[in-house]
Amino acid sequence: xxxxxxxxxxxxxxxxxxxxxxxxxxxxxxxxxxxxxxxxxxxxxxxxxxxxxxxxxxxxxxxxxxxxxxxxxxxxxxxxxxxxxxxxxxxxxxxxxxxxxxxxxxxxxxxxxxxxxxxxxxxxxxxxxxxxxxxxxxxxxxxxxxxxxxxxxxxxxxxxxxxxxxxxxxxxxxxxxxxxxxxxxxxxxxxxxxxxxxxxxxxxxxxxxxxxxxxxxxxxxxxxxxxxxxxxxxxxxxxxxxxxxxxxxxxxxxxxxxxxxxxxxxxxxxxxxxxxxxxxxxxxxxxxxxxxxxxxxxxxxxxxxxxxxxxxxxxxxxxxxxxxxxxxxxxxxxxxxxxxxxxxxxxxxxxxxxxxxxxxxxxxxxxxxxxxxxxxxxxxxxxxxxxxxxxxxxxxxxxxxxxxxxx
Amino acid sequence: xxxxxxxxxxxxxxxxxxxxxxxxxxxxxxxxxxxxxxxxxxxxxxxxxxxxxxxxxxxxxxxxxxxxxxxxxxxxxxxxxxxxxxxxxxxxxxxxxxxxxxxxxxxxxxxxxxxxxxxxxxxxxxxxxxxxxxxxxxxxxxxxxxxxxxxxxxxxxxxxxxxxxxxxxxxxxxxxxxxxxxxxxxxxxxxxxxxxxxxxxxxxxxxxxxxxxxxxxxxxxxxxxxxxxxxxxxxxxxxxxxxxxxxxxxxxxxxxxxxxxxxxxxxxxxxxxxxxxxxxxxxxxxxxxxxxxxxxxxxxxxxxxxxxxxxxxxxxxxxxx
Numbered sequence: 001x002x003x004x005x006x007x008x009x010x011x012x013x014x015x016x017x018x019x020x021x022x023x024x025x026x027x028x029x030x031x032x033x034x035x036x037x038x039x040x041x042x043x044x045x046x047x048x049x050x051x052x053x054x055x056x057x058x059x060x061x062x063x064x065x066x067x068x069x070x071x072x073x074x075x076x077x078x079x080x081x082x083x084x085x086x087x088x089x090x091x092x093x094x095x096x097x098x099x100x101x102x103x104x105x106x107x108x109x110x111x112x113x114x115x116x117x118x119x120x121x122x123x124x125x126x127x128x129x130x131x132x133x134x135x136x137x138x139x140x141x142x143x144x145x146x147x148x149x150x151x152x153x154x155x156x157x158x159x160x161x162x163x164x165x166x167x168x169x170x171x172x173x174x175x176x177x178x179x180x181x182x183x184x185x186x187x188x189x190x191x192x193x194x195x196x197x198x199x200x201x202x203x204x205x206x207x208x209x210x211x212x213x214x215x216x217x218x219x220x221x222x223x224x225x226x227x228x229x230x231x232x233x234x235x236x237x238x239x240x241x242x243x244x245x246x247x248x249x250x251x252x253x254x255x256x257x258x259x260x261x262x263x264x265x266x267x268x269x270x271x272x273x274x275x276x277x278x279x280x281x282x283x284x285x286x287x288x289x290x291x292x293x294x295x296x297x298x299x300x301x302x303x304x305x306x307x308x309x310x311x312x313x314x315x316x317x318x319x320x321x322x323x324x325x326x327x328x329x330x331x332x333x334x335x336x337x338x339x340x341x342x343x344x345x346x347x348x349x350x351x352x353x354x355x356x357x358x359x360x361x362x363x364x365x366x367x368x369x370x371x372x373x374x375x376x377x378x379x380x381x382x383x384x385x386x387x388x389x390x391x392x393x394x395x396x397x398x399x400x401x402x403x404x405x406x407x
Numbered sequence: 408x409x410x411x412x413x414x415x416x417x418x419x420x421x422x423x424x425x426x427x428x429x430x431x432x433x434x435x436x437x438x439x440x441x442x443x444x445x446x447x448x449x450x451x452x453x454x455x456x457x458x459x460x461x462x463x464x465x466x467x468x469x470x471x472x473x474x475x476x477x478x479x480x481x482x483x484x485x486x487x488x489x490x491x492x493x494x495x496x497x498x499x500x501x502x503x504x505x506x507x508x509x510x511x512x513x514x515x516x517x518x519x520x521x522x523x524x525x526x527x528x529x530x531x532x533x534x535x536x537x538x539x540x541x542x543x544x545x546x547x548x549x550x551x552x553x554x555x556x557x558x559x560x561x562x563x564x565x566x567x568x569x570x571x572x573x574x575x576x577x578x579x580x581x582x583x584x585x586x587x588x589x590x591x592x593x594x595x596x597x598x599x600x601x602x603x604x605x606x607x608x609x610x611x612x613x614x615x616x617x618x619x620x621x622x623x624x625x626x627x628x629x630x631x632x633x634x635x636x637x638x639x640x641x642x643x644x645x646x647x648x649x650x651x652x653x654x655x656x657x658x659x660x661x662x663x664x665x666x667x668x669x670x671x672x673x674x675x676x677x678x679x680x681x682x683x684x685x686x687x688x689x690x691x692x693x694x695x696x697x698x699x700x701x702x703x704x705x706x707x708x709x710x711x712x713x714x715x716x717x718x719x720x721x722x723x724x725x726x727x728x
Binding site: 005008009012015016020024208209212213214215216217218219220221222223387391392393 | 432466469470471472473488491492494496498500501502503504505506507515516518519520521524560563
């Protein structure tokens, strides 16, 4: 069959599938589904903000003299800018009682404010008691505070001088590498989530035709390859329709969570317009690659139950693909990165990550051609497998040691 | 008429040809060396009981499945799908999308065969109106009765005006009125120049409609040729009642003649009716009634495919009626 007719046939299949999906009531739920987390996120974001403002910092009670306490608190204040938020400890003082053991126990049981631990023994023989990790943040802070307080006591204050002069630049090599890695990871994550959300539907695409027997009418009229291509592109079009809707919601979410919008994310190496363009291309390619594989696997299933059974291993396989693609982030020319780019199913994710880290565009052209070849190959194999095992077409498969049946 | 002109231009003597088609499903041979030739513009029947291999043969002819061995050509194309736009196919297991409207289902089937969607919808309305289903054009298939849905699928099979129409068990599931309508439609399409192939296990339909038949039994073609040729395999049957119980006229009867309730039944001798009549009259038989019946396709089928296959088909007719 000639290519234009194959494409026309695929278009007929795609048009039917797209219309049947988009015109169904379930499609509204499909569009709204991914918005629920955004809505919930807004709600929880507000609650989280209010919780954060009320976070109580851990209190350590110092049992000792006023001088020791003053020295310790001054030292604490000096390191406070380095240990921000709820992890920074607060000190309070208690005058020594007759029975230290009883006083410790009483302080540790105190509820208002809740006491994390008790420091006694002064600067000369400090002793901390509390329910914390031995090498955790609290103990490390206290050790540093005690050390600073001791140095302050032993040495005169340092000579005065001009404060640190700071000149800010747009970026440095160190900041660029780590910042672009962040963009690469964020881009890959978005691509992966969209693919995992949307491509899974292709597993069950041929169940309808099999159950209502329309497959016989279609298979008699058009090549199986056209059926597969049509279904794949119909679902891709539907996915893009969803993504357009979700992008508006996403834009609102970004504006809310990241007031600077995309500018708040580190700029990718190829620049934002090209990065977004490549995102569109690589989402389409990852959808077509993984989708064609799913379509092929799903076409072998004859019931919805079989498709459901296939869903879990397929999701696990997607996770493995994503892991392979993620290996190269931060080292875009490493062997693991090249492996991720060369393996067809992880290639779109890996290449999208690379776009965030390196500015060269030619590798993307090569990668897209490579990915298109694999889509064609997978579809061809899937169609052949469908013809052979579902339609029972062609000579029966036999192992070399199996005898040919006789009439 | 347009299709007739296309046939004439293409100059194909046979719309479909198959040579030694074999199909194995695992260790089961479903079709074993089927060869047939369907003349262009004819109505061709494929007869046989269920499981004989009719549907598998049709699926191979249409390119839905490839044969294990053998060759076939469809409207001059060795790869059947190359001729798909000129073929209409109604499968045995009817298949429509339940959510589609009747009009869209017909237009979709046309679009699969290369008919533009808009034109398909226009023709769908015409066809549905012509078959009394105009009010159902914009209603989903799931709201139609089984017979109506079957009609919609049949209309989808012919909406693109195919040169070759293949119908697999088209009469099954239809009531007598709709069977009559379908026979009428088949004749009309054939008169318009289309070649029609249909499979059936109801010999009466084939007898009324077909010019040529293939009788398939046990995965093999037991007979392939004109209906008259199939009937010609059997001698005409003579039924005779005489006034005289005995006499010299008895010598004119063949040794295989049987008497049942005063009627003699025997095959017409190869010499024909005239010498027989003369011998009976001269022998003083006193002919009360005499009829010479041409054997039907059913009789030919029994003779060709065997009594067991005929009984099997009769049972199937009883089950589907």
